[in-house]
Amino acid sequence: MISSLKTVFYNNLDEHMVEVVRGAGITFIIKVLSAGFAFAFNVLLARIVGAEGAGIYFLSLTIVTISATIGRFGLENTFLRFVAAHAAKNEWGSVKGVFQKGMLISVAVSTLISVLLFILAPILAQQLFHKSELEMPLRLMALAVVPLALYWLIAEALKGVKKIRDSQLVQGLIFPVLTCAGLFLLCDDSGVESVASIYTIGAFIVLLCGFFFWRRAVSGFKESVVAYSWKKILNSCTPLLWIQLMYLVMQWSSILLLGIWGTKAEVGVFGVASRTAMLTNFILVSVNSIVAPKFSALYCLGDMDGLAVIARKSTKMMTAFATPILLVFVIFPNFVMSIFGESFSGGGVFLIILSIGQFVNVATGSVGYLLIMTGNERLMRNNTLVVGSLSILLNVIFIPLLGALGATIATSFAMAVLNLGAFFLTWRKLGIWTLPFMGRGR
Template sequence: MEKAVEFILSRFSALRNRLDEHMLEVINGAAVALVLKVLGAGLTFLFNLVLARTLGAEGAGLYFLALTVTTIATVFGRLGLDNVLLRYVAANASIDDWRAVKGVYVKGMRLAFIASSLSAVAVFVFTPTLADEVFQKPELVIPMRWMSLAVVPITMLILYAEMLKGLKRIRDSLLVFGVGVPAFSLAALLLLGGNYGVKGAVWAYASGAILTALLGVTLWRIAAPKLREISTSFRTNELLKSSIPLFWVASLNMLTNWTATFALGIWGTKEDVGVFGMASRTAMLTSLILTSVNSISAPKFAELYKKKDMVALGATAKNTAKLMTLIASPLLILFLVVPQWFMGMFGEEFQKGGILLSILAIGQFVNVATGSVGYLLIMSGNEKLMRNNVIFIAIISIVLNVVLDPLYGALGAVVATAVPLAVQNLIAAYLVNYRLGIKTVSWLPYK
């Protein structure tokens, strides 16, 4: 036994010695990120579990519809600035250009605050129209209006998390966007005890968003104290040049991700929305390793591309794709073998969603196996290629949902979600190879 342990340790040591400094940084950062991502996913799972047990499938369906509208509003509130701030903060911090970092920060946050405030007002004003005429669920008015309070803080905390990531403060970034909201929301939901129904769940989420946004402000001020004494220097046109294509990327990604929920809200039942929502959030555990690695690989990609070190960029991209595929495989197998058991944890009425979980997990696994191809395009200044890819996928998503959801309900929705997700990442992998000469996965047919 002792010899076996020594052999394993020696193999890990040999593997570590073969990795370059960039990959070691990614692995070390990803390890921290994975721990916090697992914590955040666990808290989110507990929140969804308490939500499902308290509200049932129909109540959960109303909550997810309100959350969908809020999520869409935050996309408009961010204006595509999240990835822009990440890219420019990471690139300029790597060469100690702190005037540019502050310029990006000040101008980006001002734009986002104005846009997210307008989005929140729009949600509040148009809620009766959405609830009565679009979803035909009048009981959605009050939860959706309360949920509009979360638009500005969610927008702000996402941007603070991305900027912290750009400074390679991975722990702080994930505390803000990953752990904070589910932790505070779960605590608030448990305190409310389900006495206020769907409205209470919305209150819990909104309060979690506000507290986490305040945490983001605090951690950013601690991470970048030198910015207080520096004058700003950054051209607004340069910021908007990158943010506008990325705004369309974020908007169309949102459209692809949430079209199924919207379609089920129109053509399906509240129970369909609830079961689909739980299956979708559970399947995302498959891509947990991807988001963990992206936390450190995205700023690393921006740094290496800024320094024109394409050899290191390609090696880092390939090795991270292999690592993520290896780690995600066991969870995919579980979701394929015992999906009903996972869905049954939310209650008996959710158990029928086992097949939904399996299909969605396959789509998420393709997302993981192709590697961080989306970030490779964005961090290398190829956001327009990414935008064109997402436009094509959004059209596929809409067509599939319109055709399948009225006929097959939640089953049609998961097919219309998983297929576009897989195709989008396969196309992005091709574009990375075409533009950057990097092949992230060996099994793809191109050179």
């Protein structure tokens, strides 16, 4: 019976959607496990170090995340786009050439940033955030900037060669398992410095795993490395760097500015609510891992109709999966937040607002990747620059007036505007309507 239903289901899909569904299924399972371990880590963190300790940790995490993103230099989507395109044509020498040049760029940039962050940690802690206890966790986590940047790029390259399971293990599952296990073993003896050490050690272990998976993925192809053009890589990754930076501004400027103008407890509650709300869109992350290289390959082959079908059907699937999670967060917000401890139970309204913003992200579909994988990264860059600037303005206005609530409103509104803008650009430029209702265009 089950086998018959499965056959009927797949018979109603074209070959591209079959690949998306199968790949997304693998990714979804890994993401569910990853989200579970990440959630457990956040619960352990909150219960062990409290709201104020969590605030210090999330401030350090935010700074290091931004630093690692700069260290990747916008190369993640360049890797994904070029590796997928060359792999589709069996040009393995070019695949290796892109990987080699990109990793060299990232090693140089991320090492410089890591050193600067380590040196400047006391100034940031005491003079910018006025929280002296931030210094040591920030220095410890600054050491993780290089492995964070590199293992993320390796994961994107693995997606390009259709090693989806390995990519998701590197990008999603191994890190939360390691950090959660480390925090559980230390348990009540953990301070914020111990958590920071666990984070950094985990990042280096994941990097080693990433190199192992990549070598295994390309070991069967004996083509020599093609001397890939520096100019071609930099022309692609530079606008993508701005996209990543401004996306981070929207995602993390709230917590940084709240760290300046708010209390450690406010930062902790907002940080937990923000990361919990991201569970609404983990199906989007799962599907993006499959459809992004598929977008690049189909566009390279000139199959715009196939591209449109995958974009539209994948959005419907993601919206269906995300809706129940949104409903739980909207109906039982205080209960969900109380899981992290009594000091977090008042953050229910933050969870509702942030979850709605994340749901808009899901319901508009993989519009950012559609633009980037079809060579329209500059349109996405411009969209992100405008909305990122709006995000900063909203945070500057609302946080001094409303505290953590202001940060929540600014973050959610900016996220929704960014994705609606990308949806409009996708429709106008490519003629693809991704919303799961009111279909028009391709």
